[in-house]
Amino acid sequence: MNLWMNARGTLMNRVPESHDEIFKLMKTQALGPLLIAREAEGDGAEVKWLSRYMFVARVDEVDILFHDSRSLDTTVAATFAGRKDLTRLLLQQAGVPVAPGGVAKSLSKVEAMQKAMGSPLVIKPKTGTKGYGISVGVQEPGELRRAFRRANKSDNGVLVERQMPGIEYRVLVVGGAVVGALGKEAAHVVGDGRSSIAELIDAKNIERAKNPHLSTRLIKVRKHIRTNLERQQLNVESVLAEGRKVYLRHEANFSAGGETLDVTDDLPESIKAITVAAVAAIPGLELAGVDIMLDPDADDAAKAACVLEINTNPGIGGHHFPAVGQPRNVARAIWRHTRAMMTARLAWREGLMN
Structure with missing residues (x-):
């Protein structure tokens, strides 16, 4: 199940000039909370920023605090999700496939x-x-x-x-529903027969800098990349033949130069169900990005999927500004779910008091 093979669009979606405002605001506000705050303001909320990653949205006399993209998660749930060993244990107990x-x-x-x-x-x-x-x-x-x-x-x-073999995906789950899914591919360059690897990286970084999400995740040539190139008998001065693809890193993390492809409409419902179950395995977790590996060559569907990690600060900008594919307004889904849940909680408390 290689959803990258079905990719449509250019290597890097062009960001329209109207997004210049977002780049200006990103100098003082992080992209994820900025996107949610804009949705809150569009819904009539008054937003006050406390720091680059934190703001309070006041709507209908209710104050809703956001830290990055998080608001409703319990402290215990966030603590468990931050521990990879404990997360793995909870996933196993819930019957979610892990490596x-x-x-x-x-x-x-x-x-x-x-x-x-x-x-x-x-x-x-x-x-x-x-x-x-x-x-x-x-x-x-x-x-x-x-x-x-x-x-x-x-x-x-x-x-x-x-x-585990396969291709990695990041699936965003909000309130028990999948609102966005991205394909993840490790940082790489493709030769043109003329440019060195260093020049290809520079060219790719120029394109990444035009994308609000990827602009803060440029490919940096450090020891890890140099070592990986040496294993392939290459270095940053090597000139690649036209069309030759070379991976700079093994891991597909966006922060390590990974590429993004929107696959929300193409991801099978059975795989989406696994990611929803993964988040539900940590009680009190309302929002998370689930990293899942899918093996397109697996002969047994039950063995094709494997949950790698659960992220409580999933970098939602990747869904709004994928390198390839359709943008998804996940910030709106986060804001609307959070507002609805906060309103319901307050109504329940008032009911108890009365």
Whole structure:
């Protein structure tokens, strides 16, 4: 099930000049909460900003506080979702498919798990966001040691999982419903027969800078990219043959230069149901971005899907400004659900008092 094969549109959707205002506002306000605040104001709310990521929307004498795109989530739910090991446990208990793996508190344990599961592995910190500390495609003993040290910064162990084949998607669930889905592809360049990899990256960054979501997620040539190129017997000065595609990183995180493709209408309902169940597995979580891997070559539909992570700050701008495909106004869905839930909660409390 390779939804990228059905992609329509140019490599990078052109952002109309009317979005210049958004770029100006992004100097003081983060994109996600900015989009929600605009929907709140359009709905008659008075918005007061507290910081770059926080604002209060007052409507019908009700104050609704947002931190990034979050408002209704309980503190306990957000804490659980921030712990990859606890999230994995809750998903397993709910029958949501996850990759084989578990927690390892020592390098010897990681080595034993590799022997049992095979390679390649994904090694992650037990907590963290934006792909920090995650190593993908780990196989060799030296890679294993480096990946363990990188993920075990707090000395409380790491999460080790079998790297599953397939294509990664980010699905946004709000109030028990899927409101947007994006294909995720790791940072890469395609040769033109003339330009070096460094020049191809610069050209891609120029296009990313025109997109409000991707403008803050440019591809940065650091050690990880240089090492990955060396494994392919390349460096940033290499000139690629026309049409040759080279991946700069293994992980498909948007913050690491990943591409975005809207697949909301094409994602099967059975897969959407898995992502809804994944969020429901953490009681008190109203909004989350679910990273799910789909294997287009799986001969068993039950084994084709695997939930990788749940993100409570999912970067909703990617749905409004996908690199390819139709924009989705998920901010409107978030605002309307939040307003409805807050109104219902207040009515319930007033009913108890009366």
